[in-house]
Amino acid sequence: MALDQLKDSYNLVIFATAPAGLGHLRVSHALQDGFPENVASFVFGAFDPSLTYLHRLSSLNPFFRYLQYLVQYHPSIEQVFTDFYRSYLRNNPEETEKQLLTLLNTHQPPPATAVVVATHFGLAHEIASLKPIIESKLKVKIQLYVVVTDDTFHKIWAVDGAEAIIVPSLHTKNLLSNYFSQKKFKKPDILVNPYPLAPQLGIFPAKILLERKKQLSLKSHETTQVIIPISGAAVQLGNLENIIKGLSQISPKTFHSLIVSKQTSYTSPFLSRLSRLKNVSQTTATTDRETVDLYEKVFKQKEVPTLEITKPSEHAFKVLFTPKELGGVILLFTEPVGRQEEDNLQFLYRHHLLPTSQENSVLERQLLSNQPSLSKEILEKAHHWRGLILPQDPQRAITYIRNARDLGLFSQMLKFVRSHDSESAHDGVARFWQLVNERLPSHD
Structure with a gap:
């Protein structure tokens, strides 16, 4: 797998995930395992114990399970939740901004392009809101790739400001695309790529x-x-x-x-x-x-x-x-x-x-x-x-x-x-890095 653009020393890859269930971490881990050697990378956002607690609470506590049920199965309630949570995430990214600025300011050589791979919508929205600020401050190009970790359409995964949103099926792509059009958000590329499975298991x-x-x-x-x-x-x-x-x-x-x-x-x-x-x-x-x-x-x-x-x-x-x-x-x-x-x-x-x-x-x-x-x-x-x-x-x-x-x-x-159906392929990790490589700018 030739990934010449990705291996450029002026690129930095950042994995952004959250411990809201093991799925987000498992996908991030699979993408890291298939990542080319000798390419600079960093992981952040995976260590917040409060998210683990909230995830368990929403899965087991009867009251919070009922709230989760309302959000998941009633579109109007889901929309209210999505609007509120999206606004909260995009208006309160201070801790994420501090981490990103520290990382980008101290990395050597100074990166020209930062590829951010987000496997959780929370950090994805925060980074999308920070993208123009950081690009202006540091003169760094940020490419945000949002990897949806189930084959599902939840409105909160509609992250405007991303370079691309990666989904496992055309079915989910169409639902997400229609939602962007309905909300009149600026639509990023929505790309179908096979689910990223751990390369070691393949x-x-x-x-x-x-x-x-x-x-x-x-x-x-x-x-x-x-x-x-x-x-x-x-x-x-x-x-x-x-x-x-x-x-x-x-x-x-x-x-x-x-x-x-x-x-x-x-x-x-x-x-x-x-x-x-x-x-x-x-x-x-x-x-x-x-x-x-x-x-x-x-x-x-x-x-x-x-x-x-x-x-x-x-x-x-x-x-x-x-x-x-x-x-x-x-x-x-x-x-x-x-x-x-x-x-x-x-x-x-x-x-x-x-x-x-x-x-x-x-x-x-x-x-x-x-x-x-x-x-x-x-x-x-x-x-x-x-x-x-x-x-x-x-x-x-x-x-x-x-x-x-x-x-x-x-x-x-x-x-x-x-x-031979492309959605059923087992090499989603390799295909993901290939599509990222093809979209990277040249630093010649």
Whole structure:
């Protein structure tokens, strides 16, 4: 990947994110991992504990969850919130201004162009408002790229003043574009680019597909490895605990559950209870960034994960990997939390990576009725699926997972072949840096 413009010593790349859930950090981390070596870069904005607290509050507290529901599902209320929050962010950027001025003033050589990659709308609005001020003060060209971290349209992501807004699908691009026109904001370029997945998880290790086949075959004694990442807001812990307990008791061919979690006052009791179970292990960290790193390290262990139980958050986009790639686990989705996770599922449905609602009804009926086999039609369709929707009841979910393995559904899903649809590509990080490179000015 030739990125000659980006490698110019007069460019500085700044990653701006926020700990409002692990998704923003995970996307920023993926973009950093695919970043060319020897290019000056800096990370800021990822260490505000108040944002983590507010994110958890809006996910768990009944009153704040209701407020979040109103904002997400009632357009008029969303507009009131967006107008207020956008105005607040753009009129109160003092701390961000101080950080940016300090960074740009002290960096050597003095940058001619600062490329700011924002994976959170809060910092994106602040930097957009500061852009003309800083450009005038320091004679530095600022290019702000806003990377939307779900395939969803929220009005707050409409950041006028950006160089470009990057979205995972044409569907979201059209919704965002229409909103800019409706509000008569100056519209930046809105570009469709495949979701930025961690490059380390996109490699093709030798024999990984064979290992996953062994884990799912009843003819093999290999344990089925299940990875379970705990969300930043630590939601759905009760259901997950029941599923993990149920899987730990299945024999003679066992499931092993590996929990990846941040160690907090919210998760500690959950982790403590599960630490006593056989066939369950856990790996924890004390910071959000370490938690993101730990998740990727799990895939490099000897026992590679084959299944993953997760919400349809940013993890949903790992369906863009194939089972031949390190990150190509079969995704088993719990109930979505919030409109953005519902929208992520719609992305998967549009690309036929999940069973349709009708197919899912047939699938549940066959898997939960203790039939001796699945229909030929279902097994043939499974070649096209990269994920499944679990029943909401934990006991039914346990039966569903066990029978999906024992009746060969998961094994059929390992035969998946990637389509040539550009939105479904797995190299979104490389494509992102290529488009940034092409838009950079020359400093000759």
